[in-house]
Amino acid sequence: MGYAQVRAVALVGMVGQMVVVESDVAAGLPSLVVTGLPDAALTQARDRVRAAVVNSGEEWPQRRLTVNLLPAHLPKHGSSFDLAVAASLLAAAGAIPADPLREAVLIGELGLDGTVRPVRGVLPAVVAAMRNGLRYAVVPAENAAEAALVPGIVVRATDTLARLIGFLRCDGPLLDPPSPGPDADVDGLDLADVLGQDRGRRAVELAAAGGHNLALFGPPGAGKTMLAQRLPTVLPPLSDEAALEVTAVHSLAGALPEESPLIRQPPFQAPHHTTSVAALVGGGSGVGRPGALSRAHHGVLFMDEAPEFSPAALEALRQPLEEGVVRISRSRAETVFPARVQLVLASNPCPCARPGGDQYCECSPLARRRYLSRLSGPLLDRIDLQVKLSPARPEAVLGDEAGESSEAVASRVAGARAAAAERWGATNAGVPSRTLRDARYRLPRVVSAPLAKDLDRGLISARGHDRVLRVAWTMCDLDGRAHPELADVCEALDLRRGTR
Ligand SMILES: Nc1ncnc2c1ncn2[C@@H]1O[C@H](COP(=O)(O)OP(=O)(O)OP(=O)(O)O)[C@@H](O)[C@H]1O
Ligand SMILES: [Mg+2]
Ligand SMILES: [Zn+2]
Incomplete structure (x- = not known):
């Protein structure tokens, strides 16, 4: 009698995977079956979706309804599929047109009253939709600002299922994401x-x-x-x-x-x-x-x-x-x-x-x-x-x-980081020991003498030796010099007296 597909996203860690929510409406005793590895929350989605549809003023299809989430092997958790499930069912029943949904992903939890509630992980979910070539994302209004950070996909928001239905029937608009506010402020520490x-x-x-x-x-x-x-x-x-x-x-x-x-x-x-x-x-x-x-x-x-x-x-x-x-x-x-x-x-x-x-x-x-x-x-x-x-x-x-x-310190820091990046394409902390020992970067003996002495006496380990070198490089980068000097090595050694 009717079939429709709507797209949603399942998150595995930070990685979003596209999920197809397909619905079938068949003759038979009224029932709703959800398949495709749903966890407990998804089973509850059945009841939420039914209540939300009815409380949005829609008629619940009195048919044999089957909702299937593909791919079946993918673990799916949480409540972010509600909106897609509802839209998929209503489209299969012919209550809303399915066509405008072909290139869209729907993300959101439904309240029993038909409101669309925010969910976690909207940003990585919308990133996945964009990477999969979808053109539109419909997200909960409260998540619109974060979703809108993703380039290359048009983001619209909804606060209710009724608004989404109205939009699909050309009966009213979805919501625009808020225009980006100023970047979240620093907490005044200095x-x-x-x-x-x-x-x-x-x-x-x-x-x-x-x-x-x-x-x-x-x-x-x-x-x-x-x-x-x-x-x-x-x-x-x-x-x-x-x-x-x-x-x-x-x-x-x-x-x-x-x-x-x-x-x-x-x-x-x-x-x-x-x-x-x-x-x-x-x-x-x-x-x-x-x-x-x-x-x-x-x-x-x-x-x-x-x-x-x-x-x-x-x-x-x-x-x-x-x-x-x-x-x-x-x-x-x-x-x-x-x-x-x-x-x-x-x-x-x-x-x-x-x-x-x-x-x-x-x-x-x-x-x-x-x-x-x-x-x-x-x-x-x-x-x-x-x-x-x-x-x-x-x-x-x-x-x-x-x-x-x-502010003053940060500008020196930026300069030093740029110098290190230019020299070896890494921060000084991230540069491998191998590179530190490379002939191009090895320090002259007079400069590294105190270090050699401590190493000899067993006062520092080989690893500690390399750490002192890394810190000495940072000192010279902060000063805008080309190479560490004796004073850098001495100061770096002195700063290591943490636990001794
Ligand atoms: N160098 C400082 N300049 C200004 N205020 C300081 C300084 N050091 C400590 N204080 C004052 O002392 C308070 C405690 O400092 P802080 O909590 O950083 O100490 P701590 O070393 O972490 O101590 P604890 O070991 O008890 O955690 C700060 O809130 C601040 O008011
Ligand atoms: Mg403290
Ligand atoms: Zn003590």
């Missing part, structure tokens, strides 16, 4: 807020300029948290491509501001040390949610009080930090989320955490070693800059002399 603490400010600038991971050790109140929070303010803004990627992750996490969703600033995520492993690396049932690690993609993952994180959490970070992606295995498919982050750790040097610093410490040497050893292995191994901070000098904190602003 490096100028950090008084004194030259060593800490220098470490943040170096971390930003070279892309180095950073560990800050120091007594309570030294400004570790303050400094870490200001790292994003001196990082360069995201490229167009990175901005879209980051925004897609946050779309999937359901964490986008509705008005101006495009994320231009490198994200900053600071999971609490009691955070569960799933919240840290991602997971959950259905359309898995990206964890803090992935929400920090192209930005900063800050682990404050790092030794307090559970061993399971620290272990769970190991593989993703290695690979730059999070892999979550599930029964049917592996979900992959991006996770290329700059890591910042902060820690007290010991469990007693006396504000005055080490001279007031009451911990045994063993307790001190144990405390920090929780970080070794997965984390400290990857950190170029391990910096020990002293308590902020009272005269600096009490004085009214503001530190240099983030």
